[in-house]
Amino acid sequence: MSVLIQHGTVVNAGGSVKADVLIEGERIVAVAAGLDPAGHTVVDATGLLVMPGGIDVHTHLDMPFGGTTSADDYFTGTRAAAVGGTTTVFDFALQSHGHTLGDALTVWRGKAAGKACIDYGLHMAITDLNPHGGSEHETLREMDAMVAEGITTFKLFMAYPNVLMIDDGLMFRVMQHAAELKALCLIHAENGAAIDVIVAQALAEGKTAPHFHALTRSTQAEAEATHRAIALAEMAGASVYIVHLSNTDSLRELKAAQARGLKALAETCTQYLVLSLEEQMPGKSFDEAKYVFTPPLRSKTNHAPLWEALADGSLSVVSTDHCPFRFEDQKALGKDDFTKIPNGGPGIENRLQLLWHYGVNAGLLTPERFVELTSSAPAKIFGLPQKGQIAAGFDADVLLWNPNAEYTISAATQAMNTDYSMFEGWTVKGNASKVYSRGKLIVDEGRFVGEAGYGRFLRTEANAGGMA
Ligand SMILES: [Zn+2]
Incomplete structure (x- = not known):
C-alpha cells in the first residue's frame, strides 16, 4: 500500500x-x-x-469542569481536529486530590480508548503532592514512573485555589524534580489568590454578567504569575513552558527571561490573536458567555504584539486550549453568576484556518513559520522526533x-460538538x-473518512522542551 x-x-x-x-x-x-x-x-x-499535519498541544477532551463535562469526547474532538488539518493532539490528564498520577493516567487512557481518531499524547497535571497524606511527597516519585510511560510534561496551575492550584513551595519541588528528569513544566500562569479576592468583591457588588469574568482577571495577574513561574524555574534549573499567554504584559516578562538566556518558552492560542474584549465581550448580553475562558479575552491592542512575537520567535507555538461547552445547557449554568459559567471555548477545528488567513494571508507569517508554529515546534518541544x-x-x-x-x-x-462557533x-x-x-x-x-480508535497513544521523549 x-x-x-x-x-x-x-x-x-x-x-x-x-x-x-x-x-x-x-x-x-x-x-x-x-x-x-x-x-x-x-x-x-x-x-x-x-x-506536516498540525499538532495541537493544548486540548481538554471529555474533561470535568464545574459540575459538567467538556462537550467533545475523544471521538468528536479528534475528528474535528482532523477535519481542520490537525493529526496529533496533546490532552491534559488531571490528577484529583487524594488520587495518584497513575489513577489519572488510567482515567484518561480510558477516555481515549477506542475513540481517538488521530494520535494523541498526554500532559499530566499535578495537583496533590501527598495524595495519601503525610509528608512523603509520593507524587515526586511517581513523576519518574510517568516519564517511563512516555508522559514527560507536567502541568502546574497557579490559578483556581483549592481546586487545581498548588502553592509556590510545592511547585518549586516539582520543578526541581522535573529538572532532574529533563521533563518540561507547563504553567497556567495567573495569580489565583489575588483573582479570587477581586472576583468575590465583584460578586458582592452585583457584577454577575459574563464580561466580569474578563474584567476580574487582569493582564497584571497573568504577568505576575508568568514572572514568578519563570523565576522559580530558574532557581530550580528547570525548563518551563507558559501555556495560553494572552497579552503584552506577560509577553514582556517572557521576552526579558529569554533575553537573559533562561529556558522559558510560551504558546498563545488562536482566540487571543483574533478575538477581543471590545468586539466579543462589551458587556451587553449573556451571549458573551460563549467567550468565557481563562485567561480571558484581552483588549485589541494586544493582537499586533502577539503576532509580532509569533513571527520573531518569542512565542513558539499556537495551540487552541480547546475546551468546548454547549451554550444552551452548559454555559447557561452561569446565567446569574459568571463564576458558574464553565470556562472554555471550542477551537480545535479552526486553528489552521485562522492562523493561515489572519497570519499568512495578512503577510504576518511566512508559510514556513506557519508550519513551524503549528507542527514542527510542537514536535520538537514535546519530544516527538517522528512527527512535524x-x-x-x-x-x-x-x-x-x-x-x-x-x-x-x-x-x-x-464537526465540533457544540451549538455555537466563536x-x-x-x-x-x-x-x-x-x-x-x-x-x-x-x-x-x-x-x-477516518475511524474511531485509529489514533495511538504517543510516548514522548523527555528532552527539557528541546532546551537541554
Ligand atoms: Zn487549558
Whole structure:
C-alpha cells in the first residue's frame, strides 16, 4: 500500500520545494521531484501545499469542569481536529486530590480508548503532592514512573485555589524534580489568590454578567504569575513552558527571561490573536458567555504584539486550549453568576484556518513559520522526533492544504460538538483538502473518512522542551 503525492509544494519549517512525496504504509519514504508513479496510488496535488499535519498541544477532551463535562469526547474532538488539518493532539490528564498520577493516567487512557481518531499524547497535571497524606511527597516519585510511560510534561496551575492550584513551595519541588528528569513544566500562569479576592468583591457588588469574568482577571495577574513561574524555574534549573499567554504584559516578562538566556518558552492560542474584549465581550448580553475562558479575552491592542512575537520567535507555538461547552445547557449554568459559567471555548477545528488567513494571508507569517508554529515546534518541544516534518523516515501525517479554498465557519456545518462557533460567519481563505494520519486518508475535502480508535497513544521523549 503506497501513495504518491505528485506536483505539490512541500512546505517545511526550514523551507519550501516543489517535490513529490511517497508514502509506504505509515511512513514517508521519499521526498523528491519526479518520482516514478508506477505501482503507487497517485494523488494530484497541483496547486496544493504539502505540509506536516498540525499538532495541537493544548486540548481538554471529555474533561470535568464545574459540575459538567467538556462537550467533545475523544471521538468528536479528534475528528474535528482532523477535519481542520490537525493529526496529533496533546490532552491534559488531571490528577484529583487524594488520587495518584497513575489513577489519572488510567482515567484518561480510558477516555481515549477506542475513540481517538488521530494520535494523541498526554500532559499530566499535578495537583496533590501527598495524595495519601503525610509528608512523603509520593507524587515526586511517581513523576519518574510517568516519564517511563512516555508522559514527560507536567502541568502546574497557579490559578483556581483549592481546586487545581498548588502553592509556590510545592511547585518549586516539582520543578526541581522535573529538572532532574529533563521533563518540561507547563504553567497556567495567573495569580489565583489575588483573582479570587477581586472576583468575590465583584460578586458582592452585583457584577454577575459574563464580561466580569474578563474584567476580574487582569493582564497584571497573568504577568505576575508568568514572572514568578519563570523565576522559580530558574532557581530550580528547570525548563518551563507558559501555556495560553494572552497579552503584552506577560509577553514582556517572557521576552526579558529569554533575553537573559533562561529556558522559558510560551504558546498563545488562536482566540487571543483574533478575538477581543471590545468586539466579543462589551458587556451587553449573556451571549458573551460563549467567550468565557481563562485567561480571558484581552483588549485589541494586544493582537499586533502577539503576532509580532509569533513571527520573531518569542512565542513558539499556537495551540487552541480547546475546551468546548454547549451554550444552551452548559454555559447557561452561569446565567446569574459568571463564576458558574464553565470556562472554555471550542477551537480545535479552526486553528489552521485562522492562523493561515489572519497570519499568512495578512503577510504576518511566512508559510514556513506557519508550519513551524503549528507542527514542527510542537514536535520538537514535546519530544516527538517522528512527527512535524515532511521528510523520509517521518510518520506520514500529511496535510494537503489548499491556499485558495474559501470556507465559511459556522456551527451548523462544523464537526465540533457544540451549538455555537466563536467565529460564526467568518470567511477564511485557505483550508485542508486531504489529511493523512500515518499514511491513512482520514479527511477528504472536508469529509471525515477516518475511524474511531485509529489514533495511538504517543510516548514522548523527555528532552527539557528541546532546551537541554
Ligand atoms: Zn487549558
